[in-house]
Structure formats: C-alpha cells, structure tokens
Amino acid sequence: MQTTEQKQNNHKRTFNTAEYNFAFLDEGSKREIRRKSLKAVAIPGYQVAFASREMPIGRGWGTGGLQLTLSLLGRQDTLKVIDQGNDDSVNAVSIRRLVEETSGILTTEETAQASIIQSRHRIPEEKLKFDQILVLQVPQPEPLRKVERREERTRIQHAEMDYSAMWLTLYESIVKWGSITLGADYPVMVHERYIMAPSPIPRWDTEKLHQSHHLTLFGAGREKKIYAIPPYTNVQPLEFEDYPFEVESFDGLSCRHCGSMDSFLDEVVDDEAGITIHQCSDTAYCRQQQERIG
Amino acid sequence: MSMNSADLINNAEKEWVWNETPLLKVRGLSKQFGAGCIHCKQPTSDEQEGSRCQYCGSIWACRNLSFDLYPGEILGVVGESGSGKSTLVKCLYFDEETTVGEMSISSYEDKTSNLFEKSAQQKRYIRNHVMGMVYQNPLLGLRMPISSSGNIAEKLFAADHYHVGSIRQRAADLLQKVEIPLARMDEPPKNFSGGMQQRVQISKALANNPPLLLLDEVTTGLDLSVQAKVLDLIRNIQRELRVAMIVVSHDLGVIRMLADRTMVLRQGLIVEQGLTDQILEDPRHPYTQLLVHSLL
Incomplete structure (x- = not known):
C-alpha cells in the first residue's frame, strides 16, 4: 500500500x-x-x-x-x-x-x-x-442580473447609476417577509x-x-x-434607513472543536443523536484556536 | 443617500405662487425618424408638404415646435393619429431622442440650459425629479408583477429616498388620493382593472411631486364612467397640487374638460394654438374646423 x-x-x-x-x-x-x-x-x-x-x-x-x-x-x-x-x-x-x-x-x-x-x-x-x-x-x-436579464440594460444601469430596480427587490422583500431575505451574495x-x-x-x-x-x-x-x-x-x-443591514447571528452558540463564539459557524446535524451541533466554517482558524487553547 | 422624511410629505403642501415665467420652454423641437437625406435635412414649415420625405422615406414627426407651459397650467395637445402628439411627449420625457431643438425647465438647475443636450445620467435625474409621465398603456409605466406601493417606491428610490416607513406613508397617501383602497396597496397592478391601473400609474407619476406631468392618451381605451373618474382625478390633482400638465389626446371632449390652452398638431406642425374655448368655439384653421365639426 x-x-x-x-x-x-x-x-x-x-x-x-x-x-x-x-x-x-x-x-x-x-x-x-x-x-x-x-x-x-x-x-x-x-x-x-x-x-x-x-x-x-x-x-x-x-x-x-x-x-x-x-x-x-x-x-x-x-x-x-x-x-x-x-x-x-x-x-x-x-x-x-x-x-x-x-x-x-x-x-x-x-x-x-x-x-x-x-x-x-x-x-x-x-x-x-x-x-x-x-x-x-x-x-x-x-448583482443586477436578478432584476434585469439583459446585459445591455444592466451595463446602462451601472453607467447611469440607475439602481432603483435593485432597491425595489429589497423593498418587496420587506413588504412580503418583513425583512430582507437575501443571505449570501x-x-x-x-x-x-x-x-x-x-x-x-x-x-x-x-x-x-x-x-x-x-x-x-x-x-x-x-x-x-x-x-x-x-x-x-x-x-x-445596501440598507434602508429603518431596516439596517444585519449579519448572521450565532447567539449562544459556539464551535464544538475550539469553542469559539465569534466565528462563522456551520450547522452539522447528527442524525443518530437527533441534534444539531455547530463548528467553525473556517477550518484553519479553528485549528489555530484549538492549538492556542492546547 | 440621505433623505428627509418630513420633506417628502410636506413638499405637497408647498405654497404655490402664480408665476409669470414659464415652467417649461420648448423651442424648435424637431424629431426625424429614418436616416434622412440631402432632400430632408431641414424640416419644412410648409403645411402643404407632407412630413414624409419623398426621396428617402424619412419622416419629420415633429417639425419645429415651440411653446411655453406655465406653472399650474394644463396644455392640451390634439391631433389625429400620426400627427406627432405622442412623439412630442416622448421627446419631452427623453423616451425618444430629439433630432434638434431646445428645452429648459425653470425649476431645474440654471433654468436656461438645453436639457436635450444633457448626459443620459442627468436626463434620468430630470425625469425622476422634475417630471412625471402617464402612458396610455399602463404596461409601459408600471411594473405589473410588483406591488403597487413598490411601483411608487421605485420612483422614490430614484429620487434618493431610502426610508421604508416614510416611503410607505407616501405611497398610502398617493394611493388614497387616487381612490385605491389601502388594503390593496401591496397588491400588484396586474390584479387590477384597467382604470385602477391607470390610477396607480398616475399616483406613481406624482410620487416625487414633480412640477411637470405628461399625460399621453390617459383615458383612451377606458369605458366612459371610468374615463370620467380619471378625468376628475386629474382635475383635482391640478387644483390641489398645482402641477403643470401636458395632456395629449385625440379626444376633444377630454381636451375641453381639462385644458386651459390647446395646441392643434397636424403632420408634425402646430397649425393652431390658443385658449381651449376659443379653439373649440371659433376654430380658424380648416383642419381644426374639421376636427371640431366631427365631434359627435
């Protein structure tokens, strides 16, 4: 072998x-x-x-x-x-x-x-x-592709700073769901x-x-x-004056490996135990934290 | 990206003072469709000569149009189809590029500069800050799948308002003004009847309190009772907000009801203009006489 x-x-x-x-x-x-x-x-x-x-x-x-x-x-x-x-x-x-x-x-x-x-x-x-x-x-x-399919149009929109269509999708999201539902990107x-x-x-x-x-x-x-x-x-x-931008919240959660409470956490579902556990998404950072703790 | 929410709401109650300086000045506006050739370099002012070039087939849809519009005034534009009415308002709203001509608006910047020569970015600014447009077809003026309040919001984003609360307040006020029930403010216009869509379009055009509103055949295609409602609404808006309007219609009834002054267009030329009553009671030009006499 x-x-x-x-x-x-x-x-x-x-x-x-x-x-x-x-x-x-x-x-x-x-x-x-x-x-x-x-x-x-x-x-x-x-x-x-x-x-x-x-x-x-x-x-x-x-x-x-x-x-x-x-x-x-x-x-x-x-x-x-x-x-x-x-x-x-x-x-x-x-x-x-x-x-x-x-x-x-x-x-x-x-x-x-x-x-x-x-x-x-x-x-x-x-x-x-x-x-x-x-x-x-x-x-x-x-970024405008979701609201305008044609490249020709989006280029003009960028050139003219015509971003109302983008704001409109954020507004619609607030009207429909009460907050801006975009996650990544x-x-x-x-x-x-x-x-x-x-x-x-x-x-x-x-x-x-x-x-x-x-x-x-x-x-x-x-x-x-x-x-x-x-x-x-x-x-x-992009944010409205009365709907400020918010990052993902991991309140009260910590990494199962390094115990970090201020890093971006991934969810891991343990099917056997039927529970959800969290761990650092950045593996290099997690390893570094573990070494520091010793 | 700053915005003053008090500004947004109070603008409507801005004191209106009679003003002798025209709000909108248009001089020598001409619009040619087609490539043009040496025979049709200049639009002729000859009524006998048609607007179509017999050599290359290009058309001067608007020929050397000059007029003023005063604050709070309604100017009617009548003429048969193909007379250049719609091309005129499309040029004013920058939907079509003007071939030659000058336009200035007294409430914008230095009052005298030719707006047709501005960059695309500045034209967009002017459209969004000092103009409103209502098209005959609501499809052109509205985003059908998006909520009605969103349609109004879009115009407000374009004018740099980014406070959801006050935007919704403004949208509610406007929709109430055009008699759309508040419970339906977040419904998309595609769910609405033609008359309601037209009213949503009017409220969208009014969102930024523009001093100038362009209305292109707004009642065409609506049934009579709805027509009357929309016309009533336009008159009320004019009385309350003192918005200057250009009303384009082929329907003399509409013009009689709304316009203070009227221009009669034929083959891209102004053949007669004056007070609406005067034109309807005592038409001078043979074509106007024909128009008035064919009124049922």
Whole structure:
C-alpha cells in the first residue's frame, strides 16, 4: 500500500511540467489578466471584461479565481486555497495541487503565511494584512442580473447609476417577509458608485470588505469578468434607513472543536443523536484556536 | 443617500405662487425618424408638404415646435393619429431622442440650459425629479408583477429616498388620493382593472411631486364612467397640487374638460394654438374646423 504522500509524488513525476509555462498560463495571457486586474483596481466595483481562458477544470468550478491566481503568482509566493472555509475539500485540494505542479511554489493552510489566498464563499476569519491578496471565485458577477436579464440594460444601469430596480427587490422583500431575505451574495455599494456582487460570501463576511487592509480580486471565469476592491475602499451593504443591514447571528452558540463564539459557524446535524451541533466554517482558524487553547 | 422624511410629505403642501415665467420652454423641437437625406435635412414649415420625405422615406414627426407651459397650467395637445402628439411627449420625457431643438425647465438647475443636450445620467435625474409621465398603456409605466406601493417606491428610490416607513406613508397617501383602497396597496397592478391601473400609474407619476406631468392618451381605451373618474382625478390633482400638465389626446371632449390652452398638431406642425374655448368655439384653421365639426 502506498501512502497518500507517495501517491502524490508518483503523480508529480508523471506530470510533465516542462511542457507548461510557469503557473500554467502563457505569459501573454497572464499579462492580459493582470492588465484587466489593474483596470479593475482603478475602478473599484466595476466589472472589467476579460478573455477567460480554457482551463483544466470546468467553467463554474473556479476558473475565474484560478486564472487570477495563476496570473499573480511569482516564484516567492505562497498560496492558500479554501472552499467554503475548508482547506481540504476536493475542490480546494485539486486547485492547490494543480498550482503546485505547474509552478512548484509553496502552498499553505495557514492564513497568515499565504501571500495569495484563493477562496470560494468565505473570507478567512483572521484579518488579512496589506501584503496579502484575496482572490474570490464568482459564479454571477452581475448583482443586477436578478432584476434585469439583459446585459445591455444592466451595463446602462451601472453607467447611469440607475439602481432603483435593485432597491425595489429589497423593498418587496420587506413588504412580503418583513425583512430582507437575501443571505449570501448580499449586494454592496462600492466607493459610493457601483453596486457589486461580493460573490456568495455570507453576510458575516461582507463587512470584512469595508476599509480592508488587503486587496480583493473577484474573478468570474464563465461570465468573463474581473472586478476588485482595493485596500481602504468603502464597501456598504445596501440598507434602508429603518431596516439596517444585519449579519448572521450565532447567539449562544459556539464551535464544538475550539469553542469559539465569534466565528462563522456551520450547522452539522447528527442524525443518530437527533441534534444539531455547530463548528467553525473556517477550518484553519479553528485549528489555530484549538492549538492556542492546547 | 440621505433623505428627509418630513420633506417628502410636506413638499405637497408647498405654497404655490402664480408665476409669470414659464415652467417649461420648448423651442424648435424637431424629431426625424429614418436616416434622412440631402432632400430632408431641414424640416419644412410648409403645411402643404407632407412630413414624409419623398426621396428617402424619412419622416419629420415633429417639425419645429415651440411653446411655453406655465406653472399650474394644463396644455392640451390634439391631433389625429400620426400627427406627432405622442412623439412630442416622448421627446419631452427623453423616451425618444430629439433630432434638434431646445428645452429648459425653470425649476431645474440654471433654468436656461438645453436639457436635450444633457448626459443620459442627468436626463434620468430630470425625469425622476422634475417630471412625471402617464402612458396610455399602463404596461409601459408600471411594473405589473410588483406591488403597487413598490411601483411608487421605485420612483422614490430614484429620487434618493431610502426610508421604508416614510416611503410607505407616501405611497398610502398617493394611493388614497387616487381612490385605491389601502388594503390593496401591496397588491400588484396586474390584479387590477384597467382604470385602477391607470390610477396607480398616475399616483406613481406624482410620487416625487414633480412640477411637470405628461399625460399621453390617459383615458383612451377606458369605458366612459371610468374615463370620467380619471378625468376628475386629474382635475383635482391640478387644483390641489398645482402641477403643470401636458395632456395629449385625440379626444376633444377630454381636451375641453381639462385644458386651459390647446395646441392643434397636424403632420408634425402646430397649425393652431390658443385658449381651449376659443379653439373649440371659433376654430380658424380648416383642419381644426374639421376636427371640431366631427365631434359627435
């Protein structure tokens, strides 16, 4: 029987890295993506179209984020990949391994050690620093798509700051349900100009984008869009004056592993015992808390 | 994103003072449909010459229209179908791009700048802050699947009001004014009859207390008793809120009931204008005479 480690090594040997450019993409592609990223940084919250490449993973599985990551990587970089807070889910592992094999750079599970963090549906609990870049995978970059199907129209709406249709859906939600029922991917106003979809992160994480120290890049591979929130940018969730924005509440709950009471918790249903238990969604953070407690 | 809820409600009671400066000034408005050619570069003012270019088929739907509208006044626009009435109001509301011409509104910014030359963003601002529009077809003016109060709210969001409580208060006031029962304020207009939809559309157009309201064939297609109700409503609104209106209709009865002054359009030209009574009692232009005499 081979250990997992040996299997990985065998795998590495069969993969002919010399056939590929450093970090998989050719330099021309990387340059295009970096140029578009710069434009996105220059216009916070604005969706910049880019020529999304064919990737060795399916569209909709993080190709946008992956292309951003690969275009940003230098040989000194350390990468962390998370999938819904998890470092060791299949998706995260596959993307991490692809990057390792085509670039040979170091990867980590420690948030603080990573220079680039690619994530799906979560922002790490640990506050990111100014020299870190967060790359988020985005399924639907257009926040107005729910209210307007035509791209032609939504572009005009952004250009003219015509956001009344978006506000109208929030209003309707209040009239019907008494509160705004949007959970993940809660629309935000970036730098008092563009309404932006923050990717399907929970409301809990939305506030981490406001005046953050780090750069956040958003990549939508299928929809071919890149957008960004530069450090120290105002990011305000849409809210009415009498219906303020609220994050998920975990009042009185704590993580079953680390006991943390101020992290985003996942629900786990124990069918046998018939009870619901909670645990940190950010596994790296949870492990760190456990080690600190000892 | 700030809003003053007291402002929102009190605006309606703003003191109205008779004002000799026109609220709306339109000069030389022309609108051409089609590419145009060297033969139809300029709209002619010749009544005998049709509005359609015989060489390229382009149509000057509005030809060199100039008029003023004073605060609190109702201006009627009559004419047969194809005379350019609807194109005129669509141009005023920026639904159609004007080919040449100038428009200024005294309550907007520097009073004299040509609003047709503003950017799309500014035009949107003007539409949402100083104008209201009621279309013949409620489908164009309302979002049918969304609640009636939401329809009114949409206009208020566009004018930067973000307080749900006061928005609902305003929506309730407006719907009450147009006699929609409060219990139905959160029902979508698609559940309503044609006359009710039209009344919701009017209340939506009034949401921001615009000084200018454009009404395009609002009673066409409604049965007579409902027509009378809607006309009554419009008169009441004019009396209470002192909103200036442009009422477009092919129906002289409607014009007689509502308009202080009337313009008669034919093939994109103003063929006669003056006090409504005068035009109806003593029409000068042969076409107006024909219109008045064909009134049943």
